[in-house]
Each structure stands twice: as structure tokens, then as C-alpha cells.
Amino acid sequence: MGHGGVRTFERVSSGHADFVITLASPGTTAAWCAKSGLDTTEDNVSCDSASTERVMINAYRWAQGAKTFGDDKMHSYRQMLINHEVGHRLGHNHEICSKQGALAPVMMQQTKFLSTDGATCRANAWPFPKG
Known part of the structure; x- marks a missing residue:
């Protein structure tokens, strides 16, 4: 249970699911994301294909990570990928780094950058990192 009991997530193996998180090749990710008007090919990024039931996680990013997180934080990067794309499914838009040194x-599009208008944030995987 999350967000003070307002949201719950449950893995289901059959029956109805509100959305499906899919780990897929860059080509399959691009095809599903294109159904929602999104182009993931330039940076091999993931997407919430909002006009479908799919939240697409690009297998290239899952395996390679991103320079913004570095090689030693692959687990954290993967957590961020899931949290970021599911955040879109829940209706959240992109955000920026608003304070130098903040999480x-x-x-934020952390796969691509950690800086906005001269402020550089630290990589972060969680929407509520302090609890």
C-alpha cells in the first residue's frame, strides 16, 4: 500500500490488470510507444504507451543503464525506470531539478540529464525517498 493507503499495487497472473509493465527489445518498445505518438528510438528510452495497456521498459536501458546513474547504481537505475514510467501512467508529468545538489x-528525465538551468540534482529512484 502506498501514498497513505490511497494507492495499492498488486501483481496479477490472470484476470484484469489496469496496466502491464513490459520489458522489451528496443524495436518492440518503439512499436508500442509509437501507438501513443512517442518516439523512443533516438535515446533508446522507455515509455508509458498511454493509449494502450502497456508501460514499456526498454531492454537496452535495462541492460546498459545510463551515464547519469553510473555503472555502480544499476539496481537503483532500474527502480527509477519502473517508478518513472508508472508515474506517467498515474498521471504525473516530467519535472526538473529545482535546487543544486537536491535529489x-x-x-525528471534522469536517463538523459540531471541538470536544469544550472542546477544539478543527484540521481534518485524513488518518488518519496524520505519515507
Whole structure:
């Protein structure tokens, strides 16, 4: 249970699911994301294909990570990927780094950058990192 009991997530193996998180090749990710008008090919990024039931996680990023997180934080990067794309499914838009040295908002495009208008944030995987 999360967000003070307002949201719950449950893995289901059959029956109805509100959305499906899918780990897929860059080509499959691009095809599903294109159904929602999104182009993931330039940076091999993931997406919430909002016009479908799929939240697409690009297997290239899952395996390679991103320079912004570095090689030693692959687990944290993968957590951020899931949290960021599911955040879109829940209706959240991209955010920016608003204070030098702060933790990046999970909705910041951390795969691409950690800086906005001269302020550089620290990589962060969680929407509520302090609890």
C-alpha cells in the first residue's frame, strides 16, 4: 500500500490488470510507444504507451543503464525506470531539478540529464525517498 493507503499495487497472473509493465527489445518498445505518438528510438528510452495497456521498459536501458546513474547504481537505475514510467501512467508529468545538489524528482528525465538551468540534482529512484 502506498501514498497513505490511497494507492495499492498488486501483481496479477490472470484476470484484469489496469496496466502491464513490459520489458522489451528496443524495436518492440518503439512499436508500442509509437501507438501513443512517442518516439523512443533516438535515446533508446522507455515509455508509458498511454493509449494502450502497456508501460514499456526498454531492454537496452535495462541492460546498459545510463551515464547519469553510473555503472555502480544499476539496481537503483532500474527502480527509477519502473517508478518513472508508472508515474506517467498515474498521471504525473516530467519535472526538473529545482535546487543544486537536491535529489532529482523521480519524474525528471534522469536517463538523459540531471541538470536544469544550472542546477544539478543527484540521481534518485524513488518518488518519496524520505519515507
